[in-house]
Amino acid sequence: MTGDPRQFAPATDRNRGPILDVLRRVLPARGLVLEVASGTGEHVAYFAQAMPGMAFQPTEYEAERRASVDAWTAGLGNVRAAMPLDATASEWPVSDVTAVFCANMIHIAPWTACAGLMVGAGRVLLPGGVLVLYGPFLREGVPTAPSNVAFDTSLRARDERWGVRDLAAVAALAEGCGLGLDEVVEMPAHNLIVVFRRGQ
DSSP states (O other): OOOOOOOOOTHHHHHHHHHHHHHHHHSOSSEEEEESSOTTSHHHHHHHHHOTTEEEEEBOSSHHHHHHHHHHHTTOTTBOOOBOOOTTOSSOSOOSEEEEEEESOGGGSOHHHHHHHHHHHHHHEEEEEEEEEEEOEEETTEESSHHHHHHHHHHHHHOTTOOOEEHHHHHHHHHHTTEEEEEEEEEGGGEEEEEEEEOO
């Protein structure tokens, strides 16, 4: 008998409610949400149960993570099986989506992954669709909290290509891909939700 493939991220219990509040406000009642870097799958399972009118396509680069996602979402009719996705790939396995959601990815990946996310989202989003990012950011080069300074230092120690990203730099990338900055929402634990919208 195999063990439970579900993985756990303790922060999910703390942030999923506030994130859901924003998603309910910025997403329509129906459509398809592409989640990039679904992680454990806890987020998409929670959002899918709370928004039954939306369909969700989770993705993960690592096979073990995809197994965790599928285990967390088993039995949810509005969640598709997790698919492999490299954000930097020139082609993504899904298109014509209402929204792209990505939490806690761009700071624990090379800058090329952030650039790939913007290019890919600009390509697959329907007109008027949104890209929703969640995580820590710098604002005008300044961390949003002292704890983010320590976090950035620890990230760069693990991989020099990682680090907390500057919001202005991310917004400039997005704009170059046809995604305008729509709003910035202050979140618990000194994180932000950043909403970009594709032009009509």
